[in-house]
Amino acid sequence: MNVLYPAISEYDRAEKRYMVCFPDLPEAITEGETLEEAFFNAYEVLTLTLEGRVDEGMEIPMPSHRKGAKLIAPSAKAQAALLMRWAKGKHTTAEIARALNTSWPAVARLEDPHHWPNLRQLERAAAAIGQRLVISLEPVSGESK
Numbered sequence: 425m426n427v428l429y430p431a432i433s434e435y436d437r438a439e440k441r442y443m444v445c446f447p448d449l450p451e452a453i454t455e456g457e458t459l460e461e462a463f464f465n466a467y468e469v470l471t472l473t474l475e476g477r478v479d480e481g482m483e484i485p486m487p488s489h490r491k492g493a494k495l496i497a498p499s500a501k502a503q504a505a506l507l508m509r510w511a512k513g514k515h516t517t518a519e520i521a522r523a524l525n526t527s528w529p530a531v532a533r534l535e536d537p538h539h540w541p542n543l544r545q546l547e548r549a550a551a552a553i554g555q556r557l558v559i560s561l562e563p564v565s566g567e568s569k
Contacts, residue, residue, distance in 0.1 A: 425511065427503040430493030431466050433459060447493075448485045449473050463494065471498040474506065475537045486510065497562070498537075504546060505537040515553050523552035 433444045436455075442462035446452040452473040456462030477484050484506060487495075497503060512520065521531045533539040534549055541549075543557070550557045 425507060426497070427487065427506050428495035428497050429470055429487045430490035431463070431470075431496045432490070432493050433462060444469075446470060446473070446496075447490060448488050449477075463496065466496050467498070470496055471502050471537075474498050474502045478505065478535075478537050484509070501540055502537040504541055505535050505539070508534045508546075508549060511550070511555050512553050520549060520552050524548055 429446050429448055431444050431446055433442055435442055439455075441455045441457060442459050443453065443455045444462045444466040445454075446466075449470070452466075452469050454462065454465040454469040456465050474484060476482075498506075517528055517531045521528045524531065531549065534541050534545065543559075547557045
C-alpha cells in the first residue's frame with residue numbers, strides 16, 4: 425500500500441505559471457513559475473492538506489488512479505500516519521496497544537501526522553495488525569537516475 429496521490433498540472437498562459445491540483449483533495453491547489461517548482465509546492469500543499477484534514481477530523485480519501493497524472497507522496501510522517509490509519513482495519517487502538525504492551529496514547533500517536541514514529545514502533549505496530557513494514561526510496565524528480 426502506498427500513499428501516492430495523483431496530481432494534475434496545467435499551464436496558465438495568461439499568468440505564465442503552472443497550476444497543480446489534486447482531484448482527490450479539491451482544496452489542495454498550488455502553482456509555480458516552473459513545472460519543477462509547481463510540483464515541489466504540490467508536495468508541500470499535499471502534506472499540509474492531509475495534516476489539516478486529520479487535525480479537523482475530516483475524511484481522508486484513499487488515492488485514486490488517474491492516467492497521465494503525476495503521483496506525489498506527502499511527507500514521511502504523513503505517509504506513516506495514513507498507512508497506520510488505513511491498515512489497522514477493524515483493529516482498535518486499544519487492541520493494538522495491548523498487543524504492543526504499550527499505552528493507548530502511544531498507539532494513537534502513530535496515526536498523528538505531526539508525530540515522528542521510529543522504525544521499531546512502526547514495524548511492531550504493523551506486525552500487530554498483520555502487516556509488514558516496507559521502506560522505499562524514490563527519486564525526487566520522479567525519474568530514475
